[in-house]
Amino acid sequence: MEKIVIEGGHRLEGTVTVSGAKNAALPILISALLTDGWNTFHNVPDLRDTRTIKRLLGDLGAKVESSGSVVKINAGGLNNYEAPYDLVRTMRASVLVLGPLLARLGRARVSLPGGCAIGARPINLHLRGLEELGVFISLEHGYIEAHASSLKGADIYFDIVTVTGTENLMMAAVLAKGVTTLRNAAREPEVVALADALNRMGARITGVGTPVITISGVEALKPISYHVIPDRIEAGTFMVAAAVTSGNIKIVGCEPNHNRALIHKLQQAGITVEQESDGLRVVGTEAICGVDVKTLPYPGFPTDMQAQLMVLMCVANGLSVISETIFENRFIHVSELQRMGADITVSGSAAVVRGGRRLTGAPVMATDLRASASLIIAGLAAEGTTEVSRVYHIDRGYECIEKKLALLGGHLWRTQA
Numbered sequence: 161m162e163k164i165v166i167e168g169g170h171r172l173e174g175t176v177t178v179s180g181a182k183n184a185a186l187p188i189l190i191s192a193l194l195t196d197g198w199n200t201f202h203n204v205p206d207l208r209d210t211r212t213i214k215r216l217l218g219d220l221g222a223k224v225e226s227s228g229s230v231v232k233i234n235a236g237g238l239n240n241y242e243a244p245y246d247l248v249r250t251m252r253a254s255v256l257v258l259g260p261l262l263a264r265l266g267r268a269r270v271s272l273p274g275g276c277a278i279g280a281r282p283i284n285l286h287l288r289g290l291e292e293l294g295v296f297i298s299l300e301h302g303y304i305e306a307h308a309s310s311l312k313g314a315d316i317y318f319d320i321v322t323v324t325g326t327e328n329l330m331m332a333a334v335l336a337k338g339v340t341t342l343r344n345a346a347r348e349p350e351v352v353a354l355a356d357a358l359n360r361m362g363a364r365i366t367g368v369g370t371p372v373i374t375i376s377g378v379e380a381l382k383p384i385s386y387h388v389i390p391d392r393i394e395a396g397t398f399m400v401a402a403a404v405t406s407g408n409i410k411i412v413g414c415e416p417n418h419n420r421a422l423i424h425k426l427q428q429a430g431i432t433v434e435q436e437s438d439g440l441r442v443v444g445t446e447a448i449c450g451v452d453v454k455t456l457p458y459p460g461f462p463t464d465m466q467a468q469l470m471v472l473m474c475v476a477n478g479l480s481v482i483s484e485t486i487f488e489n490r491f492i493h494v495s496e497l498q499r500m501g502a503d504i505t506v507s508g509s510a511a512v513v514r515g516g517r518r519l520t521g522a523p524v525m526a527t528d529l530r531a532s533a534s535l536i537i538a539g540l541a542a543e544g545t546t547e548v549s550r551v552y553h554i555d556r557g558y559e560c561i562e563k564k565l566a567l568l569g570g571h572l573w574r575t576q577a
């Protein structure tokens with residue numbers, strides 16, 4: 161097993177380029193199942209999760225070819241409708257194959273993903289929506305057994321805003337008979353990107369980016385060439401890393417409009433964030449102010465940036481209250497940060513952070529993807545050496561994060577644990 165060792169106290173300076181968005185690439189790669197012929201996807205990040213999806217698509221009978229950040233997929237030979245437990249348990253986004261398999265084959269057998277570190281993460285809303293499209297679903301031996309003679313449009317309301325629930329139902333509805341309406345739909349940029357890709361394939365989706373999405377079913381979709389949007393969470397992670405080290409960096413290839421809530425909070429905390437002609441400039445300061453944050457569905461503050469921002473609040477002056485409203489167990493990083501000297505008190509879904517403390521390096525353990533990122537950021541800010549173990553969590557969602565941060569002047573490296 162590997163760990164990342166960080167020597168703190170070094171300012172980040174220079175230029176970093178953002179990779180393609182993991183949470184856009186996963187559904188877009190899966191959408192290839194809806195077509196015959198060769199799709200070409202550009203700017204696909206090389207991550208554990210994208211490699212898992214490529215393997216799953218191959219197991220379903222698609223041809224998959226990769227070269228760097230270009231992935232070609234041909235699902236003409238789709239001949240299997242099962243997503244097995246050993247794959248789904250490692251990456252819950254595999255449940256996104258449900259919609260396309262039912263749309264193409266009228267059949268799917270997908271392992272229930274189970275919970276994960278940050279919460280129970282049920283998929284009841286995915287399943288209820290599919291049933292409203294005419295799918296028969298039973299749960300047997302830990303698997304979702306789903307079949308439908310044909311899918312027909314329906315008016316579907318999500319009790320809770322769900323990103324992959326919106327994506328799954330969108331992909332199920334594009335080949336359904338008639339019109340489907342998704343109400344209280346997710347508005348994340350990754351959902352918009354998926355709808356853009358599907359429309360380029362010939363789907364008829366309107367309203368995406370608003371709470372009401374309308375999908376008019378079509379007969380068939382055609383393969384496309386598509387460029388994946390930049391990863392707003394990777395970009396946000398670099399912004400916070402610059403901020404906690406009083407650094408001065410330029411982030412190339414990001415889309416600031418996808419990060420307005422985070423940028424607003426960083427500016428409120430005293431960080432300079434400015435658009436330059438060829439990238440986003442982020443300049444830290446010694447005088448960081450504590451700010452209150454509540455995570456919300458997009459365009460609210462992203463839950464995937466909560467752990468990273470908490471580190472900034474640990475070194476800010478004053479108090480901040482961080483409320484996590486999306487997942488019921490997304491403060492796992494707190495105990496590790498406390499081992500580094502952070503003063504954080506958790507009460508239910510809120511964490512009160514008392515800043516003004518100098519973090520000190522320590523051996524810590526990653527527990528989930530974004531918590532891992534927060535521990536690396538804490539190591540950059542801390543006095544002394546930090547060792548982050550179980551870094552396989554971070555490799556799920558960041559391409560060579562330690563190399564990118566080292567190119568910015570961070571003193572960190574990967575080694576055997």
Ligand code: EPZ
Nearest residue numbers: 183253281282283284285286320321322323324486487529
């Ligand atoms: C997506 O997960 C992202 N993953 C997550 O990113 C992100 O944190 C999350 O959206 C929220 O923005 C991908 O896109 C692959 P949800 P998803 O369905 O779709 C509840 C990362 O670090 N819910 O929007 O699984 C659920 O329990 C990952 O990159 C139900 O109750 O999240 C949660 O409380 C972590 N029933 C809330 O809704 C359902 O059927 C939002 O979950 C579905 C969801």
